Amino acid sequence: MTQKRTVDRPRIDAHEKVLGRALYAADQPIPGLLHAMTVPATIVTGRIEAIDLTAAMNVQGVVRVFTHEDFSQIKTTPASRGAYGQPGKGYQPMTGPVVRHRGEPVVLVVAETLEAAIEGAEAVKVRYADEAFSAAMEDDRAGREPEPESELSTGDAEAAFASANHRIDVEYLHPQQHHNPIELISTTAAFEDGELRIYEGTQAAAAFAGGLAGMMGLDPTQLRGVSPYTGGGFGQKNGIQEQSVLVASAAALLNRPVKLVMPRNQLFHTASYRPRSRHRVRLGADEQGRLLAGLYETVQQNSRYDGFGCEHGANPPRMYGYGSWLGSDRVVRVDTQTPGHQRAPHEHPSSFATECAMDELAEAVGMDPVELRLANDTQNDPITGKPFSSRHLADCLRRGAKLVDWSRRMREPRALVAENGDLIGLGVACGSYKGSMTPAVTRLRLFASGRCEIATSGHEMGQGIRNVIAAELTDVLGIDPENLEIRIGDTGHAPQHLTAGSWGTGSAAPAARSAAMKLREELGLLTGSALSEEPVHVQLARTRRPLLEVTVDTIPLGKDGQAIEQLRRGIPSTTGPEYPEFMAFSWIAHFAEVRVETSTGRVRVRRVVSVVDCGRVMNRRTAQSQVQGGVVWGIGAALREAGETDPRFGGVLNNDLAEYVLPVNADIGAIDVDFIDQPDFKLNISGVKGLGEVAMVGASAAVVNAVYNATGRRVRHLPIRIEDLL
Amino acid sequence: MRSLSYVRARTVREATQAFATAGEGARYIAGGTTLYDLMKLGVEHPAHLIDIASLDGADRIDTGGDVLFFGAGALMADVAEDDVVRHDYPILAESLSKAASQQLRNMATVGGNILQRTRCPYFRNGAIGAYPCNKREPGSGCAAIGGLDRSQAVLGISDTCTAVSPGDWPVALTAMDATIEIQGPAGPRSVPIAEFYRLPGGTPHLEFSIEGGEIVTGISVPKTEAGKNSTYLKVRDRESYAFALASAAVALAMDGDRVRRAHIALGGVATRPWRAHEAETLLNGQTIDREIALAAGRSAFADASAGEHNAFKIELGARTLADAIMTAGRKTQ
Amino acid sequence: MSGPHDRQSIEITRRQVLEAGTIVTMSGMLPVAAEAQTSSSQLPPENGSTVQVSFQINGQPSTLEIDARASLLDMLRERLGLVGAKKGCDHGQCGACTVHIDGRRVASCLTVAAKVDGRKVTTIEGIGSADALHPMQQAFIDHDALQCGYCTPGQIMAAIACVKEGHASTPEDIREYMSGNICRCGAYVGIVASIEQAAPQIERG
Secondary structure: OOOOOOOOOOOOOHHHHHOOOOOOHHHOOOOOOEEEEEEEOOOOOEEEEEEEOHHHHOOOOEEEEEOOOOOOOOOOOOOOOOOOOOOOOOOOOOOOOEEOOOOOEEEEEEEOOHHHHHHHHHHOEEEEEEOOOOOOOOOOOOEEOOOOOEEEEEOOHHHHHHOOOEEEEEEEEEOEEOOOOOOOOEEEEEEEOOEEEEEOOOOOHHHHOHHHHHHHOOOHHHEEEEOOOOOOOOOOOOOOOOOHHHHHHHHHHHOOOEEEEOOHHHHHHHOOOEOOEEEEEEEEEOOOOOEEEEEEEEEEEEEOOOOOOOOHHHOHHHHOOOOOEEEEEEEEEEOOOOOOOOOOOOHHHHHHHHHHHHHHHHHHHOOOHHHHHHHOOOOEOOOOOOEEOOOOHHHHHHHHHHHHOHHHOOOOOOOEEOOOOOEEEEEEEEEEEEOOOOOEEEEEEEEOOOOEEEEOOOOOOOOOHHHHHHHHHHHHHOOOHHHEEEEOOEOOOOOOOOOOOOOHHHHHHHHHHHHHHHHHHHHHHHHOOOOOOOOHHHHHHHOOOOEEEEEEEEOOOOOOOHHHHHHHOOOOOOOOOEOOOOEOEEEEEEEEEEEEOOOOOOEEEEEEEEEEEOEOOOOHHHHHHHHHHHHHHHHHHHHOOOEOOOOOOOOOOOOOOOOOOOOOHHHOOEEEEEEOOOOOOOOOOOOEOOOOOOOOOOHHHHHHHHHHHHHOOOOOEOOOOHHHHO | OOOOEEEEOOOHHHHHHHHHHHOOOEEEEOOOOOHHHHHHOOOOOOOEEEEOOOOOOOOOEEOOOOEEEEEOOOEHHHHHHOHHHHHHOHHHHHHHHOOOOHHHHOOOEHHHHOOOOOOOHHHHOOOOOOOOEOOOOOOOOEOOOOOOOOOOOOEOOOOOOOOOOOOOHHHHHHHOOOEEEEEEOOEEEEEEHHHHEOOOOOOOOOOEOOOOOOEEEEEEEEOOHHHOOEEEEEEEOOOOOOOEEEEEEEEEEEEOOEEEEEEEEEEOOEOOOEEOHHHHHHHOOOOOOHHHHHHHHHHHOOOOOOOOOOOHHHHHHHHHHHHHHHHHHHHOO | OOOHHHOOOOOOOHHHHHHHHHHHHHHHOOOHHHHHHHHHHOOOOOOOOEEEEEEEEOOEEEEEEEEOOOEHHHHHHHHOOOOOOOOOOOOOOOOOOEEEEOOEEEEHHHOEHHHHOOOEEEOHHHOOEOOEOOHHHHHHHHOOOOOOOOOHHHHHHHHHHHHHHOOOOOHHHHHHHOOOOOOOOOOHHHHHHHHHHHHHHOOOO
16 A cells, blocks of 8 residues: 555644634643642742741632642652653752742642632742852853763864865854743643543653652552643653642642643743753865864753753764764753753754854855755765665755745845845755654554544644544545544553654654554455455444454564553653664755845844655645744744843743744744655655654754845854844 | 722722722722733732723724824724824824734723833742842842843933833824823823823832822823824834834924924833934934934934943934834825 | 454444444534533632623623632633633733634733623634634634644634734735734744635624
């Protein structure tokens, strides 16, 4: 059977969503629900000396006020916030009388109504003994880790750089950024059917069964994680949040359901974010622009206690045929909440640095930046020497150049001027993102009625994983999506993987496809006619069976059955980008056209053209949306977003959606997306690679390079603001 | 937010009486887009809300008389869409339509908007930050001075406060010599807008020349031919739905091709809506070109004083004003 | 791994198959409003000073005794079980809570609930139905003007108002007048296309 190409179907849950009927975690109708509110710490580091609860307890409607004394038995485990699976790392607030970052919860007030909970929280008085802290990675008291987090090298890059005809040696600064999904992170804990159900809009429902149970000292079977819909995740919802175990414990202690919707200004402090980073890039090329050497050193801010890695160096050496490479990534620790994975966590900042450096190199060599990239295209990974499973980056570049009419770009900056006097600039940049997969357990049931149920691993957070699952079932079984029920994001239905790292489709599509093929095979055995063209449920009805059920484990390439065991225990078990025979990446080329107002320096992104190699496209409509979204993120990162910390106070000062400037509708012009749409069957039976993150990688660099082309200004930090171009 | 009482008043008299009866902690609420927001942030703590959004006739818009009259309860969206305002006073219409979002303009009143409080993040972060702020807690100090001051004012600042006056509409009204109509227990009074906004000086918590129990009932704007040759230019960190980094309200009364009288006010750069007298003087009697426009822009910032991160506002403010003058100038042709 | 051979076969008739199908479809269409009715009959106690509010919600009269400081958004979501309007910022900065009061779009999070006394409130639950979508809802599906769907109810309420106000005549106008609704998934291109498609089918108000 061949996979359908480039299908265009309506988003499968769009109907529910446009009617406002999709129920997110905080929307669950639960009788007798209590409301909670946190009291945020107003110091950065120190001890809690005393908490005066009298006024809070007197607030009408307050049921109970919890402090660290109530939660001292909660354990910090590798599943806790900030541990990233590492023993000894991570930090769970409210388990002792200490404060380790501004804004962390120090008291939890539970009340009959939300208004009473808020009033109660405001009435709590906490006395602190604060201690010296360091809130900036440039600060003397910041803790510089002596050893690099990671290093990659091939050849003698220092020597090759020293003898190169053209050399670039530049430093780029990437600011702290915050995910800000519009769904506020919330936790609802309720005893239902003898189990404690945790409703949280999460990318990792399993963390709310296994992980939370470990922290609370409960049997994992007593807990169930339910993430019906996630209102945007982008990596911020990929694990247990600071408040999750507090709400679960409060519900257990009160034996009543409790809901906490975290206020946005607190989320800037309790939830993860993309940490600030510095990038030194050295590129050396010969007369013809052939890359002889790449040297790349990065430093990233982390909290004192977290296990979040620094992997800026992982992707750049795979972009081009570097003759030699030397890269290292280091961490500096400060007194802040733990950072984490934010859409293209390291790939976006590193692409900003290295793809802007490529633009600088193109200028130094005197080459067109598209030509420079084409001249250094490669089908093999310079670091491992392995071939790529598939790489159509050159096609992306050529097609994109044509779509955006790259030929009108002038090599000299400030040469293209619009009728109203605005400077016009065109910029290009490329990106890649690893091709990862994760195991899944899938149960597929076909009813003779025509109804079909599938329970599998994965979370719907807008990327369209339900569409991917439906597309494969439709493709193999011809099932009407109207009769399909997809149960995901719920540990009560199937073991759940952490849905992140763009491995959702690469895992869910093969899982659904394998289950569908297995069901088709079983049906063929039952009916004796495997090739029947009749609808499958009609075939099934003919056998006089009410239903047919299959369960399939899908184990990604390079893993064995242990991966399923890990999945069942909620432990991430992903593959990629390195596989035994090859390296797997998705690829993208972005072209940006900007207009810069000369008097005020305002930059407007008129149009972006993005051409993607993500393997087979499962649904053109939703895939296009995902790429457009990634480009909007790239524009936001290039021109708008930065979390700002006053080093005297720590915390995030611009902690709301008015001051943390996200792109609005008026900021976005045309975004044209095209796909190579060549399946990568080396990676999996569905031929898919990831899309959600590669969509963003390189987009900011394309904008920044376009700004240079328009103005002649090299801005080496993000975001580019008005004051940078005045 | 503490528990509170809520009453809706039908007349000004009813409202002022309710205010007097309620005693301490009484506050008027109109659209609520500032007050309720600050209540949620723990910055404002009223015990009694007296809703004055639907006072009889408070939403009257009257552009037919000698002056333009806007009832304090008129919605920002409605004044922005008024035909006379749109065609003959774009400075006013644009200042409204470039503020906030349509949802908020459908809630906020033009009277309430002139009482909008600063967006200084040290002021607004009452709960998490508990940062020193002389406006929120007189005598506690000013964290913005020596801090992240990119959005702070460069004009009208004092050593106790550099918070920016956030509005757009008040800037346009300042340029147009508006008068604020006020009623209180002692009867009605009118305050020229130039006297309505206070400089922070040593008392930054006192922002408006209005007493407890008084209600803004309306705004009058003298009619002028300059209205047609006018604009409100707002430069911000994104294309829409953001506060001004710098804005300029410009209206030009002409004698042939020469400016007879320029009306100029600035926003986003000052501690109150800022009348740019120097720029007006410089333009009066002149024909408009880019050079004179920029000279006027620079003159408006002659006395500006910047902190660590907001010096760009001096140049940006000058250029924004120059651009606005050019736009208004083009309308005279 | 379990397969069909582990299961007992049960004799069923075609009629039973059809009935089962029908029942499934019915329960799938159970409106959210039904939840609203059940939960509003068991309203939680109010704390603090209360005020009586009588208003129309999606065409139905309703009267509530509610905490005077509560927002319209919290009244809809926590008292009436109308959870279509979403909380994204609680400060009028994102638009996810957009509803109509007397036909005009407002941020329900910054609207004191007591203010809707005597007014008509329309939420996403009052727009279209499962088998008869509003043209704007259909357009959002056609142009995939959503991803996670969380801001979508607010976007649609704002978009309908945007057309009725007369602010949908050009793409530039749409972008400006839809800028009060942040979509973090970045569906802006689709949102503009949806409004352009639906606008001719919606009467100006």
